[in-house]
Amino acid sequence: MRHTREQKRAELLKAAEAMIEEYLDWEEQTAKPNLTQIEAAVLKVRRQLSERMAEVAIEDQDAVQPAEAPLCPHCGERMRYKGQKGRTVESLVGTLRFKRGYYYCTHCKGGRFPPQQSA
Ligand SMILES: [Zn+2]
Structure with a gap:
């Protein structure tokens, strides 16, 4: 079943918000992180968001159902x-x-x- 632009937007924003919350928790709990730690934390958010965007796109294809x-x-x-x-x-x-x-x-x-x- 196709989703509307609004449904996809809401789904992606919800996912992005949860990822950003998790990142901010990490930032608060990590005193003076070095560049390597910051890179790892940021890349994790990027990967999670990329995965969710691709999942939402696949779930929206007619062939899924x-x-x-x-x-x-x-x-x-x-x-x-x-x-x-x-x-x-x-x-x-x-x-x-x-x-x-x-x-x-x-x-x-x-x-x-x-x-x-x-x-
Ligand atoms: Zn058959």
């Missing part, structure tokens, strides 16, 4: 929706965790995620 169940690539029969299933993907911006619709073919007794243009 198509309006109509896909056809089985083996036998061509319509597959059955089996609910949301978690996925983890290693990407250039970090480890992405998101949920995708999962489908099952009763004829071939096999399950799969619908094909996706990216990731």
Whole structure:
């Protein structure tokens, strides 16, 4: 299901706010951090935000949960929706965790995620 710009904006702002809070906690608890420590803390925030942005983008794709169940690539029969299933993907911006619709073919007794243009 597609999300509106406002929904995505709210989701990203919520995530960014939590990351910034965590960073500020670290800053308060770390007296006189050196450059290496500051770099590590800032890179952690950058990585978390990058991961969340990519996850939100992936979750918004039609292929995550198509309006109509896909056809089985083996036998061509319509597959059955089996609910949301978690996925983890290693990407250039970090480890992405998101949920995708999962489908099952009763004829071939096999399950799969619908094909996706990216990731
Ligand atoms: Zn099949």
